[in-house]
Amino acid sequence: MLFSEQLRKAVDPIWEASFHHPFVKELGEGTLDLRCFRYYVLQDSYYLTHFAKVQALGGAMADDLQTTASMAHHAQNTYEAELRLHETFMKELGITEEEKASFVPAPTAYAYTSHMYRAAFAGHFGDVLAAILPCYWLYYEIGERLKHCKPNHPIYAKWIEAYGSDWFKQLVEQQIARLNDIAETVSAKDLERMKQHFWISSQYEYLFWDMAYKLEHWPIEEEDVYAKERA
Numbered sequence: 329m330l331f332s333e334q335l336r337k338a339v340d341p342i343w344e345a346s347f348h349h350p351f352v353k354e355l356g357e358g359t360l361d362l363r364c365f366r367y368y369v370l371q372d373s374y375y376l377t378h379f380a381k382v383q384a385l386g387g388a389m390a391d392d393l394q395t396t397a398s399m400a401h402h403a404q405n406t407y408e409a410e411l412r413l414h415e416t417f418m419k420e421l422g423i424t425e426e427e428k429a430s431f432v433p434a435p436t437a438y439a440y441t442s443h444m445y446r447a448a449f450a451g452h453f454g455d456v457l458a459a460i461l462p463c464y465w466l467y468y469e470i471g472e473r474l475k476h477c478k479p480n481h482p483i484y485a486k487w488i489e490a491y492g493s494d495w496f497k498q499l500v501e502q503q504i505a506r507l508n509d510i511a512e513t514v515s516a517k518d519l520e521r522m523k524q525h526f527w528i529s530s531q532y533e534y535l536f537w538d539m540a541y542k543l544e545h546w547p548i549e550e551e552d553v554y555a556k557e558r559a
């Protein structure tokens with residue numbers, strides 16, 4: 329069994345939980361509360377900014393120039409396609425500059441991006457790939473599953489179209505192939521670590537939907553801190 333297949337099998341219950349999360353289901357049905365999607369777009373823009381940096385770090389850690397160039401191309405795609413999509417959403421949702429300026433990453437968005445940096449800084453190129461692959465692959469599978477849904481909300485339809493598209497499929501397939509190539513060359517200990525990164529990222533993907541659905545926030549917000557100071 330290919331390494332990617334082993335990983336996919338190990339996380340199946342976690343991915344199933346994502347497929348059935350109310351955020352994903354309601355997005356497909358077009359019934360998702362726009363407040364949740366708005367919150368998601370802001371947090372996901374933060375996430376993607378760091379995702380692109382981790383992709384670029386991967387490029388710097390790669391063994392050959394072709395892989396470095398390809399990882400840089402992937403980082404550019406994150407910027408040009410996904411972040412631009414979010415910019416369109418922000419305009420359509422009426423998200424203001426003030427809102428963007430006062431943005432605070434939610435605990436899960438912060439933890440998930442931190443996990444990717446940790447995998448990169450404490451490991452090899454294979455660690456980076458294993459940590460970022462669920463981001464690609466899970467969204468691709470969600471795009472495939474939701475493709476047949478025609479939510480009568482243009483923003484949700486656009487979101488599904490992006491992740492169910494061929495350009496995204498190609499990016500996912502490239503990274504899966506790269507992971508399998510690397511798996512052939514590293515030690516059993518490296519593979520174990522990579523498997524754990526993949527598993528943790530899969531859990532965070534689930535938590536990311538949950539974060540948006542519940543409009544997660546830090547236990548003590550700024551106003552509370554000031555309230556304490558006044559007391």
Ligand SMILES: Cc1ncc(CO)c(N)n1
Pocket residue numbers: 372375376410462463464467533536
């Ligand atoms: C949290 C998250 N994971 C994966 C993707 C797809 O790249 C995304 N946009 N956001």
